[in-house]
Amino acid sequence: MTVPLSAYEKIVGPTAITQLRRLGKKLGGIRVVHVNSTREGGGVAEILEWMIPLMREVGLDASWEVIQGTEEFFEVTKNIHNGLQGRPVDLSHKGWKIFQEVNEKNMDKLRPTLKDAEIVVVHDPQPAFLLALCDKRKGKWIWRGHIDISRPFRPVWKVLRTMLEKYDASIFSMCEFAQALPHIQFLVPPSIDPLSPKNRDLEPSELETVRARFGIDPDRPLLVQVSRFDRFKDPVGVIQAYRMVRKVVPVQLVLAGGSAADDPEGNAVLEDVMEAAGEDPDIHVLNLPPSAHLTINAIQRLADIILQKSTREGFGLTVTEGMWKGKPVIGGDTGGIRLQVVNHHTGFLVNTPEGAAHRIRYLLHHRERIREIGEEAREFVRENFLLSRHLREYLTLILAIRRGVDGRSFEV
Amino acid sequence: MTPFKVKDCALLVRMSGLPPAINLRELRERLAACSENALFHHFCEPLLRPAFDHPDYRNDFAVWAKWYLADRVLAERLGILDPFSMGSLEEVRAVTLDIIDERLSEVAAIPSAAPGDEFYFLEATTIVFDTEDRIASARELAPAIRKMTNGSVYYHFLEARRRTPAGRDDFSAWLKAEEKKNAKYIRALDSIDFYFHTLSNLKEEIIAALEKVERKR
Structure with a gap:
């Protein structure tokens, strides 16, 4: 469902929306193509789902292409992903060959679209090799890294770097994620769509339906972590924290995870989580399909406290989602969570299951702080992490790339 | 003006x-x-x-x-x-x-x-937008600033000091076109110790200073 830009006026104010329309006009019908590797599941697909229609609404000729891969390819790219986030991985020459071949196959199909585009934004490593295959390209190519590559496993980075350095620019969510590259590197944090099924306001009856469906007790506090079943999200650490709290407070825990089409490791992690959860009836491990946006929305709203105890994180859009729903977030002291969770203002940063347990107990014993922090968190997201700011930065970035980014300011 | x-x-x-x-x-x-x-x-x-x-x-x-x-x-x-x-x-x-x-x-x-x-070490490019809002007189300044975003307050009151040769904020530079008539407003703006305010505090301070002049008229 496409929501018109005007619908966001009541949330971010008419000035912000007028700015977007004016910027779009300046770009007058420019052809922009986004490329990634999955149509659904994960933060990137969610961003592109709203960004493409809104770019079109402000006057850009925007489109979204998804590369097709084999199971083998996604195993390789998962390894690349893990390697970029710092895990030593065994990526053979054969693996990189599969990576290149799948990119080549996709290029055969995408060449006419990509060759003529004025701006191509390639998201994450999976389609990164496309640029090297696109001879006679007309436009500027931008690589958008959504993950934390601050301390990559060097052998993986060294190969990927040879592909990325040919781009005209790159975008990272935070300066800590960036690596030295021979082109301009912009910093653009991602955002959420407040009117999407995952974030829009819900009726009490919708909440009650979800509560009943999963057997959540309305009389006991609920802790929720929503994220893919991925070791970097530390779902087992969350269970450990829950068990420490459970000794003194009768809490419940929901671990709601989706899986993305480009993540073959999810099932193995899910098995580990099930084993750690054991027979505890108050731990609800929900393996939800990528389309379960309303269910995720309701679960986050039913929570007393949102957890995102990641040990590595790109930006952490589930943190943003939780904050937008007026919840305090206890998050891992890493990556983009640091940009969003500020101790005592929007939640707490923690480094261990013990730290998470301590902050959960603090909040459950100071219920008024849950409300106060939650309110502050929502306003912080409104100011900084909604799609209007994100779209504005993309539009200004495209303007800046086209005119050259040398001055300190320019007027549009 | x-x-x-x-x-x-x-x-x-x-x-x-x-x-x-x-x-x-x-x-x-x-x-x-x-x-x-x-x-x-x-x-x-x-x-x-x-x-x-x-x-x-x-x-x-x-x-x-x-x-x-x-x-x-x-x-x-x-x-x-x-x-x-x-x-x-x-x-x-x-x-x-x-x-x-x-x-x-x-x-x-x-x-x-x-x-x-x-x-x-980071750098930034400031992208400036015309809001198409216009202020006709000194008396309209306070209510207009109340409606401004923090970005506007930053651009006109702080960034202007680096941008303009006179090193003044844009509001008082504009008021100087009729300096004698607007002297009290200009003095009120000049008296603000602005650097240590947040943008929202600063906005309130500017409005309060201008409204004080209005009340004394």
């Missing part, structure tokens, strides 16, 4: 190209070499980035010194620097380097941050 054109602005932030600094000596080296754009960004533009209303210090160097070098003495010395009161960014650089050199001569070991907490 010609109507005042209300503008708004946003930052497009990018890496400066300098390697991050892990300790005070590296910070000094990078500070000496960084562009004026980077200096401006870390001293003047933190106000436009996501933050809460009462950070300890107004510039990124002081904040880093406090939180990541755990050097509160240095943080206090850097934190009081007001870049808008200095003649140029080169003066800001010289004063900052002097403070760091003094600190390096005092400490037994070079203050250092943990891996992952390095200082990253």
Whole structure:
């Protein structure tokens, strides 16, 4: 469902929306193509789902292409992903060959679209090799890294770097994620769509339906972590924290995870989580399909406290989602969570299951702080992490790339 | 008077190209070499980035010194620097380097941050938008400012001091077209000690100062 830009006026104010329309006009019908590797599941697909229609609404000729891969390819790219986030991985020459071949196959199909585009934004490593295959390209190519590559496993980075350095620019969510590259590197944090099924306001009856469906007790506090079943999200650490709290407070825990089409490791992690959860009836491990946006929305709203105890994180859009729903977030002291969770203002940063347990107990014993922090968190997201700011930065970035980014300011 | 054109602005932030600094000596080296754009960004533009209303210090160097070098003495010395009161960014650089050199001569070991907490030198391009709102007279200024975004307040009241040759804010520069008639408004704006306010506080302070003039009319 496409929501018109005007619908966001009541949330971010008419000035912000007028700015977007004016910027779009300046770009007058420019052809922009986004490329990634999955149509659904994960933060990137969610961003592109709203960004493409809104770019079109402000006057850009925007489109979204998804590369097709084999199971083998996604195993390789998962390894690349893990390697970029710092895990030593065994990526053979054969693996990189599969990576290149799948990119080549996709290029055969995408060449006419990509060759003529004025701006191509390639998201994450999976389609990164496309640029090297696109001879006679007309436009500027931008690589958008959504993950934390601050301390990559060097052998993986060294190969990927040879592909990325040919781009005209790159975008990272935070300066800590960036690596030295021979082109301009912009910093653009991602955002959420407040009117999407995952974030829009819900009726009490919708909440009650979800509560009943999963057997959540309305009389006991609920802790929720929503994220893919991925070791970097530390779902087992969350269970450990829950068990420490459970000794003194009768809490419940929901671990709601989706899986993305480009993540073959999810099932193995899910098995580990099930084993750690054991027979505890108050731990609800929900393996939800990528389309379960309303269910995720309701679960986050039913929570007393949102957890995102990641040990590595790109930006952490589930943190943003939780904050937008007026919840305090206890998050891992890493990556983009640091940009969003500020101790005592929007939640707490923690480094261990013990730290998470301590902050959960603090909040459950100071219920008024849950409300106060939650309110502050929502306003912080409104100011900084909604799609209007994100779209504005993309539009200004495209303007800046086209005119050259040398001055300190320019007027549009 | 010609109507005042209300503008708004946003930052497009990018890496400066300098390697991050892990300790005070590296910070000094990078500070000496960084562009004026980077200096401006870390001293003047933190106000436009996501933050809460009462950070300890107004510039990124002081904040880093406090939180990541755990050097509160240095943080206090850097934190009081007001870049808008200095003649140029080169003066800001010289004063900052002097403070760091003094600190390096005092400490037994070079203050250092943990891996992952390095200082990253950034730069930004300010993108300016015409809101198409116009202000016709001094009396309309306070209600118009009430409706402005923080970006507009930053652009017209702070950034203007670097942008314009006279080093004034845009509001009083505009009021000066009829200086005699608007003298009280100009004085009210000149009397604001602006650097240590957050943008929302600053907006309230400007409105309060202008409304005070209105009440005395």
